[in-house]
Amino acid sequence: GAVVSQHPSRVICKSGTSVKIECRSLDFQATTMFWYRQFPKQSLMLMATSNEGSKATYEQGVEKDKFLINHASLTLSTLTVTSAHPEDSSFYICSAQRSGLAGYSSTDTQYFGPGTRLTVL
Amino acid sequence: AQSVTQLGSHVSVSEGALVLLRCNYSSSVPPYLFWYVQYPNQGLQLLLKYTTGATLVKGINGFEAEFKKSETSFHLTKPSAHMSDAAEYFCAVSGGDSSYKLIFGSGTRLLVRP
Numbered sequence: 001g002a003v004v005s006q007h008p009s010r011v012i013c014k015s016g017t018s019v020k021i022e023c024r025s026l027d028f029q030a031t032t033m034f035w036y037r038q039f040p041k042q043s044l045m046l047m048a049t050s051n052e053g054s055k056a057t058y059e060q061g062v063e064k065d066k067f068l069i070n071h072a073s074l075t076l077s078t079l080t081v082t083s084a085h086p087e088d089s090s091f092y093i094c095s096a097q098r099s100g101l102a103g104y105s106s107t108d109t110q111y112f113g114p115g116t117r118l119t120v121l
Numbered sequence: 122a123q124s125v126t127q128l129g130s131h132v133s134v135s136e137g138a139l140v141l142l143r144c145n146y147s148s149s150v151p152p153y154l155f156w157y158v159q160y161p162n163q164g165l166q167l168l169l170k171y172t173t174g175a176t177l178v179k180g181i182n183g184f185e186a187e188f189k190k191s192e193t194s195f196h197l198t199k200p201s202a203h204m205s206d207a208a209e210y211f212c213a214v215s216g217g218d219s220s221y222k223l224i225f226g227s228g229t230r231l232l233v234r235p
Contacts, residue, residue: 032221043211043225093164097221110223112164
């Protein structure tokens with residue numbers, strides 16, 4: 001159980017176009033989903049926290065108008081990179097936190113998707 | 122603020138040898154600690170986590186880690202390395218003022234020599 005999928009796994013686009021990445025929890029409901037960015041040979045950096053039915057919370061330095069996050073249901077969150085540029089090329093990974101009866105807590109495990117590699121030409 | 126330091130960006134061991142990946146954390150409140158493994162071009166898989174209780178935590182694939190508060194450490198070990206253990210390993214901390222957010226270390230790449 002606790003499988004998270006991402007689509008697409010790899011995308012190449014031209015500069016100036018927008019790209020949408022989907023993150024789905026396949027066998028559980030996730031009130032909260034997270035979006036991370038990982039540069040080559042570096043660690044994961046949290047971009048934003050996505051809560052179902054409400055606006056995402058962005059980390060400092062992350063442009064919310066450039067990285068649009070929508071969490072329309074308990075099993076789906078999307079990240080749209082608008083007007084993508086070569087510097088946006090990266091590995092984007094989502095994670096989902098299983099909903100508990102009392103909401104989520106720091107101890108709840110985050111289950112990670114397989115990642116999406118974005119290359120902007 | 123919380124932070125995680127992983128000593129050694131690369132660790133190389135022979136197959137069958139002990140694996141030791143080091144992780145030290147900084148936290149002003151009791152931390153929750155995690156180890157994740159990442160295979161090339163894949164997401165992260167949870168190996169083990171410490172929240173409360175027993176300080177020696179056993180995870181999947183024969184890995185274990187011990188929470189040592191006095192040393193602010195959470196080192197990952199495995200008695201005998203296997204070729205399939207070659208991957209990137211991340212230590213992470215959450216809790217306290219960082220709430221649910223996972224703060225990751227820089228990662229350690231484990232190389233296993235035949």
